[in-house]
Amino acid sequence: MSLPLTQTTPADDNQSLSLQQQYDQQLHRKWLLLAGLLALTLFILLFDLSSGPADMGLDTVLSVLLDKQEADLYEQVIVWEVRLPYSLMAIVVGACLGLAGAEMQTALNNPLASPFTLGISAAATLGAAIVVVFNLQLPGVSSHYLLPIMAFVFSLLATMIILFVIRYINANISTIVLFGISLFFALNAAVSFLQFLSDDNALQQIVFWTMGSLSRANWLTVIIVSVCLCICLPLALRNVAAMTLLRCGEQHAQANGVDVSKLRYGIMIRVSLLTAISICFVGEIGFIGLIAPHIARLLVGEDHTFFLPMSAISGALLMSLASVASKVLISGVVLPISIVTSIVGIPLFITLILSRQSRL
């Protein structure tokens, strides 16, 4: 299909090489950044593992991890059953929210969009609040798992309403966003109503849930969230070209053969799965899904081949940092994670914005 467009002279050839070389250099730099941030995240993970109310340093943790037999039972339990699930949950939840946020911002063509824009988090809170306030019991389901299950079911219900609007009313972006925001307020009102009805104990539980906590993590929940991430990330990566084109504007994406409504529909399904599964186990975690894509965008631009993985890694890094902060800010106390995500994220984010501003 491709004929040479112009007769290239040697001079032209040099120039063409240099443009391609420049592009290759950019690619190289982006791969390095991706690898670098991944390495940094793993480093923070180690740091995260070595912090906690039980006074165990990195050397103890590593010796337990590398050689299970020699360490005493107390240390083994702390590392394997408490710290590792806690720290890994931070990583996978951060990655899920970062990826979901990036996809959402592309789908809605809005840098202020986040996985929570369309009311998913409010729906999850409503589901959790219903369990707490009415003290629901289901035969055969442990009450420990009923709350996440209800949170998940409610967020999927909210998503289905949104998807219905997109599909059958053929809504454009602003209609979707306005509808999502209305849904968000309606669900919030319902939660407030439940809070009004509930007693002190239930009220405290609801408030605590909305602050998010990694302490509820265990191996099963870590694995469930990881599986969801491992399914959604490759599916998202299959659409990188179409999503990148969508960033040029809806009309340009369509002109290049992208079925925009189908693409957007797929994104919404992935975003709601990622979000619902991650927050149903750890509670509401704001900010990560909004900021991680911006960090990724500042670092690697918007070619989604890099932008999506970078958002996931940035999300994981932010959550891991927040997890460290939640344990070391007040020694001996593990703070709810949502309280510290912004404390950790905002300085990082502002540094990046300012450094970019000075480069321009």
Add this chain to the structure above:
Amino acid sequence: MKQQIVLSHEQQVAESHKQKKALSYDLQAGLYGQFANLGYRKKPLFEQITIPHIQPGQLVTLIGANGIGKSSLLKAIAGLLKVEGKLCLNQLPLSDMTAKQRLGHIGYVPQALPQTTPLTPFEMLRSSLLHLQQTPEHQINTLITQVFQQLEISDIALTPLSQLSGGQRQMVAVANVLTRTPQLLLLDEPTSALDLRWQLKVIDALKQQVQRTNCIAIIAIHDINLALRFSDQVWVLGHAGVTHFGKPNKVVNSAMLAQIYGIKARVENCSQGYPMIITDAAI
């Protein structure tokens, strides 16, 4: 052609009885067709409009007053606006194809400029070729580099779109269709944001593409002098789907300008003998 729709024998016979004339058309090269009820459901722009038979290798300019439906017509040809009717391109039944199949044969540049994003022009063109999956992956970068060179915009190829001017982004949008070799190019006011030099660069590149690949280019444009100077045919769009189609010097005259644009204007020859319009007043 790989995407040709194969009709069953019975369907073919039925079709041939129904549309004898249309079927004899099917054997011809070029673009032709007919649309009905183009536009919005309640108030269609055109109840009936015939697309003139355009031969391969022709650069056609589409002119007409604001809001007459040039953009909608181009969108309908590209397959991005639902419309009844039939459209054939070099024996390909475009009207029977899905939008993605159709856009594999058509290079369409919408009127809106590419958004201001951190994406670079190089990445935009690359994603477009990757998405359409018509170009072998190892050729993509070379192809993009060549087009940027041809349009002389290599220097902005790796600058984020958010840092480019409107005109530069328009050049990128044009470059995007030139990386491919579609049989039909549709450009919706591709020179609206460009200064004189870049207008000429774009028209020149399009002319080269038409000659080299023997494709058809339809360009909606407001600059009638540019249309007079460079197009092989002019397609004038009037009210209710009335069209005039023909050589520039045949179609463009004072009477047409008065009827279509509502202006008093003269067509005079410049010192080098090319026709030019000089506008005097709005009627």
